[in-house]
Amino acid sequence: MSVIEPEAGPVTTAQVTRERALGVVQSYGAAIVLVLLVAIASVSFPTFFTVGNLSNILTQSSFILIISIGMTFVILTGGIDLSVGSMFALGGVLAAQGSAFGLAGALLLPLLVGIAVGAVQGALVAWGGMAPFIVTLAGLLAIRGVALQITGAGSTTPIIRDELTRALGQGGIGNVRWPAIIALVLLGIGVVLLTRTRLGQGVLAVGGSESASTLMGLRVGRVKFSVYVLSGAMAALAGALSAAYASSGVPTVGVGLELTAISAVVIGGTLLSGGKGSLIGTLAGVLLLTVIQNVINQVGNLSSSVQAVVSGAFLAVVVVIQTVLSRQQRL
Amino acid sequence: MSLPTQDVPPPLPPAITDRPVLEADGVVKRFAGVTALDDIRFRLRPGESHALMGENGAGKSTLIKVLTGVYQPDEGELRFAGAPVRFAQPLDAQRAGVSTIYQEVNLIPLMSVAQNIYLGREPRRLGLIDYRRMNADARDLLSTYGIRVDPARALRSLALGVQQMVALARAVSINARVVIMDEPTSSLEAKEVETLFRVIGLLREQGIAILYVSHRMDEIYRVCERVTVLRDGRVVHVGDLDELPRRELVSLMLGRTVERSGGQTAFADEGHTTAAPPVLVATDLSRRHQIQDISIDIRPGEVVGLGGLLGAGRSETLKAMAGVMQLDRGSVQVEGKTVRPGSVPAAIRAGIVMLPEDRKSEGIVPELSVRDNIVLAALPRLSRAGFSSKRNQDAVVDVFMRRLRIKASSPDQAVSELSGGNQQKVMIARWLAMSPKVLLLDEPTRGIDVGAKAEVQALIDELAAEGLAIVLVSSEVEEVVEGAGRMVVLRDGRVETELTGDEVDEAHYLAAIAGETPHQPGAAPDEEQGETP
Known part of the structure; x- marks a missing residue:
């Protein structure tokens, strides 16, 4: 009986080794750099490795992390969601309005709207055959418009008076605030959803090869629809928590947040073309971006634009590695 | 072929083997008014291995897509195990028990072997995917087919042949009763092909019907017992393969009988032959899975026909000469100077230009x-x-x-x-x-009307008379036979034979395509000839 041994692959051992090394850099690069940066910052700045500062970093990261969880799913399918920054703002406004009915209103109203908007965008992408870029770009414009409209073109800022809702943003367990706890819990749920459920496998499969997924009998439309719904819900929830933290829903917040989220996801090692990536990587990506900002603030005499340059440079390095990797994969 | 039987489930009782498992009855499929399939009647019996043959545009892939739910028939009906069925999408066909493996491996390269096999039906425990069981199941399943591979490995790290086996394992494990194989061997090594054939044998013993699509005659005659031949969207022949000589099969596919005489095209009666030294000399053009050691030389003023069935390597050879395709080996020389391989600008500078097969997508810019x-x-x-x-x-x-x-x-x-x-x-x-010095024409008259065809053919003649060296590829037998003064016939990516002078006629050509040439160039392996009935 002839046996096929897999070792007779089309690529040589040297190529495989090289590819593996690059793969490690891609998957864990953000985490490695994060650890190094934290170590250096801890030694350099006495104010960095303090409970207060770390708690601060965690809280700052939590909103963008929640958005990035949804974004990771979308990007893994090979899509993109540009509407999350606007959804974040609308979520905050709606949370402020809903807080008139207590905590439940402050959470449910933005969540339902986020799901509804995500469903519309998802349906257009999944079954309407429209490009995610265009659909969510339209969302970016329209949702921001709605947020401004609700607040009288930004002339009023809804204040959150409900104590319980405020506590959700500002309270916590010890030094860890609720938004950070919620973000980490959602991350855990997301990891299970992505790696241990059929939906998660479907997300990776669709991003890996949409045509093959269709031919393998996967419900591609349903998978795509789901990730935009998830992303919409996550962005709205992040907005609600942020509003609770700030005690008000400001319609002009979160401009450009979609790009931060996309950067975090890509820096975290998720392929922009989809099919490969992890939420733990996204966590590292989000923390890295926040820590870079924090460190630059610690230096003091550097302007915030330096932070943008550093983040941009890091993103560029990651994308170069991804390109090299995907080129090798085509061999 | 002899098969190991010790690790195979017992064959199904013979009682069911007469009733077709999959049937198409009067199936019609049109695209924008063009009839791609016309009144197709097709039967596939359990446990049989059935070849589906036909040239380009015969409707093979359309029929496969209808049978697998990618397309829905406009008229007629499909029956599965005797009951009428309608496959609205590939998933429906798969659920019914019709699985397909494609020429290009249609799996997810970034996912693991086991994930690919069980995608969409992963074993679960407490609602979560049970990877340990999935990997164990995948390992067991693959070992049934003699494939030992770590199921947690990413699919893309494996050789194409193994990937194809994984696709097959997936197809069969979805409780398949029919497995459609579309050019399954086109990217496999000889050893892998053997494994595939052995697996086909195992499947048939389990009563699974195989629909086998391939251009490779040797394979068809080796693996299949019955054949359905399509031409121009119609079934032109159904029958046992051992009663059908190769040459007759080729005639059926091409719609030509050997007796018919030529003189139907606008080419001048005599091909142009010159004694001038070759302007283009191609030596040992090779590319894995596509062409092997193809050597051709062309003199100025000569029209050389490049013949063979679809998939024999005709277009690939042209692309190799025009620098469109990268080569593993081989060289092209124009007037004694070597042309940098794999570079279109270099080929054009040397004077080699190509008219691609699909002028719409590869040639003209319609808006200009x-x-x-x-x-x-x-x-x-x-x-x-x-x-x-x-x-x-x-x-x-x-x-x-x-x-x-x-x-x-x-x-x-x-x-x-x-x-x-x-x-x-x-x-x-x-x-x-x-x-240019050399003009490579790939299907220059496809899709144009009769009058214009004659004009293009006359033009080819004229250009040759003016000293241009021309290589002509055409699926139309009379066009290439009458247009060419000399023919190089390819089969399975190799030069089967060369026809010169009086040999350039339909009879010799069809015989050469069928692999019935008395004299063989050294390149062709001997074993292939042993299979000729």
Whole structure:
């Protein structure tokens, strides 16, 4: 009986080794750099490795992390969601309005709207055959418009008076605030959803090869629809928590947040073309971006634009590695 | 073929083997008014291995897509195990028990072997995917087919043959009763092909029906017992393969009988032969899975026909000579000078130009005018310091429009408004404007009407008479036989034989395609001949 041994692959051992090394850099690069940066910052700045500062970093990261969880799913399918920054703002406004009915209103109203908007965008992408870029770009414009409209073109800022809702943003367990706890819990749920459920496998499969997924009998439309719904819900929830933290829903917040989220996801090692990536990587990506900002603030005499340059440079390095990797994969 | 039987489930009782498992009855499929399938009647019995044959455009892939739920028939019905079925999507067909493996492995390269096999039906425990069981199941399943591989490995790290086996394992494990294989061996090594054939044997013993699509005659005769031949969207033959000589099968596919005489094209009766030294010498052109050691030389003023069935490597050979395709081995020389391989600009500079098979997607720019299309390739030569002179352009365009008798209202008319034949002439004009030495024509008359066809054929003759060396590929037997003065016949990516002088006729050609040539060039392996009935 002839046996096929897999070792007779089309690529040589040297190529495989090289590819593996690059793969490690891609998957864990953000985490490695994060650890190094934290170590250096801890030694350099006495104010960095303090409970207060770390708690601060965690809280700052939590909103963008929640958005990035949804974004990771979308990007893994090979899509993109540009509407999350606007959804974040609308979520905050709606949370402020809903807080008139207590905590439940402050959470449910933005969540339902986020799901509804995500469903519309998802349906257009999944079954309407429209490009995610265009659909969510339209969302970016329209949702921001709605947020401004609700607040009288930004002339009023809804204040959150409900104590319980405020506590959700500002309270916590010890030094860890609720938004950070919620973000980490959602991350855990997301990891299970992505790696241990059929939906998660479907997300990776669709991003890996949409045509093959269709031919393998996967419900591609349903998978795509789901990730935009998830992303919409996550962005709205992040907005609600942020509003609770700030005690008000400001319609002009979160401009450009979609790009931060996309950067975090890509820096975290998720392929922009989809099919490969992890939420733990996204966590590292989000923390890295926040820590870079924090460190630059610690230096003091550097302007915030330096932070943008550093983040941009890091993103560029990651994308170069991804390109090299995907080129090798085509061999 | 002899099969190991010790690790195989017992065959199903013979009682069911007479009733077809999958049938198509009167199936019609049209696309934008063009009938792709016409009144197809097709039967597949349990446990049989059935070949589906046909040339380009015969409707093979359309039929497969209808059988697998990618397309829905416009008329007629499908029956599965005797009951009428309607497959609205591939998933429906898979659920019913019709699985397909494709020429290109259609799996997810980034996911693991086990994930690929069980995608969409992963074993779960407490609602979560049970990877340990999934990997164990995958390992067991693959070992049934003699494949030992770590199921947690990413699919793309495996050789194509193993990937194809994984696709097959997936297809079969979805409780398949019919497995459709579309050119399954096109990317496999010889050893892997053997494994595939052995697996096919195992499947048949389990009562699974195989629908096997391939252009490789040897494989068909080895693996299949019955055949359905399609031509122009119709079934032209159904029967046992051992009663059908190869040459007859080729005739059925091409729609030619050996007795028919030529004289139906606009080519001059005699091919052009010259004693001049070859202008182009191609040596040992090779590319994995596509062409093997193809050597051809062409003299000025000569039309060389490149023959063979679809998939024999005709277009690939042209692409290799035109620098469109990267080569593993081999070289192309023009007038004694070696052309840098795999570079279109180098080939064009050396004087080799190619008219691609699909002029719509690879050739013309429909929105541009006749003038712009003609001067497109020659633009760098008609320009000075980056600016192209309109007067120069007009002169060139004028010459070619008159010479090739391009019917357009003016040079400014958009090419998309012209007829197919005139579009083809515009393409030829574009390359002639480059003053080439060698013209490679891939299906130059496909999709154009009869009158225009004759004009293009006459033009090919004229160009050769003027000293251009031409290589002609055509699926139409009479076109290539009458147009060419000499023929190189390919089979399975190798040169099967060369026909010269009086041998350039349909009888010799069909025999060569079928692999029934008495004299064999050294390149072709001997074992293939042993299979000839």
